[in-house]
Amino acid sequence: MTLSTGSRTKERILVVDDEQNARVALRQILGEEGFEIAEAADGEEALALLPGFAPAAVLADVRMPRMDGITLLKRAREQGSDAVFVMMTAFASVEAAVEAMRAGAENYLVKPLDVNAVLVVLDKALEKLRLQRDTQNLRERVRERFRFHSIVGDAPELQAVFDVVKRAAPTKATVLILGESGTGKELVAQALHEESPRAEKPFIKVNCAALSETLLESELFGHEKGAFTGAIGLKEGRFELADGGTLFLDEIGDIPPSLQIKLLRVLQQKEFERVGGTKTIKVDVRLLAATNRDLADLVKTGRFREDLYYRLNVVAVTLPPLRSRKGDVPSLVSHFIDLYSKAYGKEIKGLAPGTLNALLSHDWPGNVRELENVVERAVVLCKSTELTAEDLPPSLRGPRPRERAPGALIPGATLYEIEREAILRTLEMVGGSTSRAAEILGISVRKIQYRLKEYAAGAPEPGGDRGDGDAGLDGDEPDGR
Numbered sequence: 055m056t057l058s059t060g061s062r063t064k065e066r067i068l069v070v071d072d073e074q075n076a077r078v079a080l081r082q083i084l085g086e087e088g089f090e091i092a093e094a095a096d097g098e099e100a101l102a103l104l105p106g107f108a109p110a111a112v113l114a115d116v117r118m119p120r121m122d123g124i125t126l127l128k129r130a131r132e133q134g135s136d137a138v139f140v141m142m143t144a145f146a147s148v149e150a151a152v153e154a155m156r157a158g159a160e161n162y163l164v165k166p167l168d169v170n171a172v173l174v175v176l177d178k179a180l181e182k183l184r185l186q187r188d189t190q191n192l193r194e195r196v197r198e199r200f201r202f203h204s205i206v207g208d209a210p211e212l213q214a215v216f217d218v219v220k221r222a223a224p225t226k227a228t229v230l231i232l233g234e235s236g237t238g239k240e241l242v243a244q245a246l247h248e249e250s251p252r253a254e255k256p257f258i259k260v261n262c263a264a265l266s267e268t269l270l271e272s273e274l275f276g277h278e279k280g281a282f283t284g285a286i287g288l289k290e291g292r293f294e295l296a297d298g299g300t301l302f303l304d305e306i307g308d309i310p311p312s313l314q315i316k317l318l319r320v321l322q323q324k325e326f327e328r329v330g331g332t333k334t335i336k337v338d339v340r341l342l343a344a345t346n347r348d349l350a351d352l353v354k355t356g357r358f359r360e361d362l363y364y365r366l367n368v369v370a371v372t373l374p375p376l377r378s379r380k381g382d383v384p385s386l387v388s389h390f391i392d393l394y395s396k397a398y399g400k401e402i403k404g405l406a407p408g409t410l411n412a413l414l415s416h417d418w419p420g421n422v423r424e425l426e427n428v429v430e431r432a433v434v435l436c437k438s439t440e441l442t443a444e445d446l447p448p449s450l451r452g453p454r455p456r457e458r459a460p461g462a463l464i465p466g467a468t469l470y471e472i473e474r475e476a477i478l479r480t481l482e483m484v485g486g487s488t489s490r491a492a493e494i495l496g497i498s499v500r501k502i503q504y505r506l507k508e509y510a511a512g513a514p515e516p517g518g519d520r521g522d523g524d525a526g527l528d529g530d531e532p533d534g535r
């Protein structure tokens with residue numbers, strides 16, 4: 055981050071005011087500070103200058119003929135300018151300044167201007183812009199770092215899964231993927247294929263729970279013409295289609311006993327016959343299997359063959375349920391916001407304060423799939439650029455979140471509450487990356503993960519430590535009076 059005064063020597067400021075005297079004075083003050091200045095006499099003139107001059111900051115009067123400062127701000131945003139806006143207003147129209155802040159201005163100055171106030175406010179605004187731009191870049195980099203294929207999450211339990219996947223992928227070993235519904239088993243199967251030397255070959259999937267016994271058999275092994283009523287022509291099975299590639303048997307726990315035997319034979323001898331056929335067919339297939347059922351228990355109760363179980367269970371990975379890794383909720387939410395705001399053509403930047411808390415408090419019985427649906431729904435319903443608690447299903451909203459600026463917490467809140475606000479806000483700012491938030495806050499990732507679990511569990515705050523209100527918020531923001 056560059057905070058040195060040297061970096062601002064080339065920063066551009068656009069001064070917009072209908073009073074020529076004011077423009078001349080500002081040009082002089084800012085010019086001496088090494089800024090590059092352009093002037094405009096009203097909003098329209100300023101708007102025309104924006105694309106070419108591309109200022110970092112705009113100092114704009116609120117009341118101007120033709121186009122006022124607030125309209126200028128709105129138009130500039132529509133044009134895609136990310137310049138910070140500082141509004142200038144006569145004492146009598148402070149209300150207009152408040153309106154400007156609502157419209158997205160960073161700050162405002164009351165006329166007659168005080169030289170020091172101009173420089174302080176401008177410096178702060180520019181610093182904020184740098185941070186925003188840095189965060190944007192970081193977000194993009196962080197996203198790349200924490201994505202294993204399209205699987206999002208940096209909880210240790212999930213990293214352990216990625217580790218096994220990376221080691222097993224290059225081999226031909228059968229991998230059994232376990233975990234509750236919606237935990238990402240299919241994504242893991244895909245990652246195993248894509249990381250393998252077979253990546254360019256077919257990846258064929260069969261859902262063993264979706265078909266009747268007879269259909270499943272001919273789906274897997276194919277059938278000869280006339281093998282059974284309805285078998286009009288010859289049909290190649292999925293094993294043949296997957297030759298050279300990977301076959302993913304989803305919901306393997308639901309495969310009927312008669313097919314369990316046949317499957318075992320293919321696994322052992324790597325050959326089979328089509329239904330109604332006599333010719334032996336040899337294939338080179340890498341097998342992956344997944345189930346959300348307790349396969350070991352099915353073996354115990356005699357519903358799943360033990361020998362097949364051991365054949366499948368060469369390498370096993372178990373995906374952790376979302377409730378045990380709530381530290382991943384922020385980055386998953388951010389991932390799905392990206393995904394669905396693109397899909398629905400909406401510009402959504404993130405979560406409004408308090409929303410993350412509601413998402414953390416939920417237990418997610420449907421795991422990531424449920425979270426994905428909740429975010430998709432919220433993106434569809436969202437009326438602003440941030441998802442709010444109102445966009446969540448009623449069951450998730452819980453008690454009304456406290457919507458207070460961090461400054462408003464102090465004094466009067468406990469240190470624990472302040473820390474919680476700091477952690478949640480920072481996570482919201484960095485797109486949910488716990489490691490980036492840890493870096494900013496100067497604490498460990500483990501502490502953040504631990505705290506998120508605590509907030510998620512609604513754990514009572516430990517101890518009775520009260521904040522003493524000196525936690526470093528500078529009070530030099532104009533208060534409008």
Ligand SMILES: Nc1ncnc2c1ncn2[C@@H]1O[C@H](COP(=O)(O)OP(=O)(O)OP(=O)(O)O)[C@@H](O)[C@H]1O
Pocket residue numbers: 204205206207233234235236237238239240241242345346386389422423426
């Ligand atoms: N870690 C993750 N990162 C991003 N998306 C995920 C993650 N885990 C799951 N998803 C998404 O959640 C949805 C459900 O995942 P998937 O289909 O892999 O679950 P599953 O474990 O196969 O569930 P089921 O047992 O119900 O078939 C998919 O849309 C998937 O893309």
Ligand SMILES: [Mg+2]
Pocket residue numbers: 239240304
């Ligand atoms: Mg699945």
